[in-house]
Amino acid sequence: GYNYTILKMFADSLGYSLEVTVENNLESCMTLLKKGDFDILLNLFPVTLESKSVTSFSTPLLSSHLALVQLKSRYINDKTCYISDLYQLNGKKIYVEKGSFNTLVLKNLRSELGIDYEILEIDDANLEMLCGMIIQDEINYVAIDKFAEKSIISDFPLLDATIESGIEQPFAWPVNDKTFKxxxxxxxIANSNSEWFIRLNKEYLQ
Incomplete structure (x- = not known):
């Protein structure tokens, strides 16, 4: 994938070998990173004032923004529930993956817009499960970053993710060791404008 390809190129440039551990619980990942068991979390996270108080980050690899996932059919059948403008989120409930850094982005967005909405997490529910809950009419809105939009819309054609925050957010890897960072x-920085890096961005992110 995108993250692994870049890190593998970095490791090869220094003669390092990679040891990859699969851990799906974000809180456990952050704990292990702080303890020094991990050098890096191989997932891009939004860099905010709040997230920087939790961990150090690499130089941002790219920037993106949030998209709101909702039922496409509501545009025709239930316009009171369909969000066409972010200010309409005032008083609504927005769901995110448990432990997702998108919670921090939503908090920032809430302050930027000057509105109030509730940010909710469901234990043991990943992004695909949350999208399924929208289709089952159990919840109305899920926030995702733009990196996930392509796969979500491909896997869930009944869903809409066209409403975007418009506020660009830098994304980077959480890292531990200062020298490694x-x-x-x-x-x-040296490779961000290189041909292979640009090609990788087009392949995975566009």
């Missing part, structure tokens, strides 16, 4: 940052 400095080497990684230098690699990202």
């Amino acid at each position: 400095e080497k990684l940052d230098s690699f990202i």
